[in-house]
Amino acid sequence: MIRFENVGLRYGMGPEILRDLTFDIPKRSFQFLTGPSGAGKTTLLRLLFMSLQPTRGLINVFNRDIATIPRDELPLLRRRIGIVFQDFRLLDHLTTFENVALPLRVRGKEESSYRRDVLELLNWVGLGDRINVLPAVLSGGEKQRVAIARAIIDQPQLLLADEPTGNVDPPMALRLLRLFMELNRLGTAVVIATHDLSLMEQVDARRMILSEGRLDIYD
Template sequence: MTDGGSVTDRVNMGSLLSGAEEPVVQFENVGMRYGLGPEVLSDVSFQIAPRSFQFLTGPSGAGKTTLLRLILLSVRPTRGLVSVFGEEVSDISSEALTGLRRRMGVVFQDFRLLDHLTTYENVALPLRVQGRAETSYRAEVVELLRWVGLGERMHVLPPLLSGGEKQRAAIARALIARPELLLADEPTGNVDPGLGRRLLRLFIELNRLGTSVLIATHDFALMDLVDARRLVLGGGRLAVEHP
């Protein structure tokens, strides 16, 4: 993977939106509450098309992380229908659930790196799970680590990494297997603006290779660099803004 340069002009993602293909994600009148509390999400309906790029935004507490967890299938909706890769998930088996999750790349704010594995081993883990031999992926992992600025830190354990380095390692791990769907929760929150733009370029390049991308962020300056659809949460409800 090469550095496509800094993002200096607004990138138009409209040409990457799909037409009549089956959505990668579909929500129909979804409501979500935890326990007996009020609904975090109310009557949320939207689709994510194959090979599309969009941002998810809204104030803190608006339900962005809950929406991502619903897509990841780590929680089930209180009401309504959620479909991922064409599978309606209300009664899905554990085996099928695992298969769907392997088609996703995920970057959450807590990173979820394994402390007993080096940076290199954490990033390579999705490929090991696929059963690939290290000789088939080592150069690819090393190249990606160098691209995100971790070439000199690939043999370091996560407890010795800074917050920004952990963030970049988590992003590299999510991208290495070229998932069909990438979910990223504030992926540039712990890095400087220059590196944030570089990481955005990486997400754009992955999208152009065919991955659908959903980035949750508060960073309006970052969103203004891309003419991409915005899913805006507020008061538990979703509005869609087009570029």
């Protein structure tokens, strides 16, 4: 699904933040991305999402070299990827329900075709009683769960999640992890960036450890 070959990234004339990254994200795979703060995990997720271009090396996404993809085609490719940002990126003028349903609306689907699925997912993440409220009145943990629901509602081919359990209590973290595992069972490749060792111990999954700009992988 995704292949990195000798990828490096630097900003301007500064030192390389990421160096010589060579790895694959196979279809239907599940992996944790971990490492110390400042190691570049969020930057790596942005490369995977094609919102950054590498300074050198090859990134192949869905059998396309991202260096040769026309800019107007990138949004269509990104629709195949669900992403959970640390800053959530909810639309302030949309309700919880509308934020989660947005990827489906963008595809031109009628609300009658997805309303039940959205409500079921919001109940699963504990937001069944918050469907009609705006982001301004949600807590950090609630916003995070809305962002997760929005990322997975359309069953993407790839899910990228940046610290998706950072603002929730341990029982909800495990509930969300089970949701990611079920999504993976249905065919989505999952990459979760996290510092939570107890979370990683719940799943027999590949660990990608980023440190000092380099990546070590343990299957």
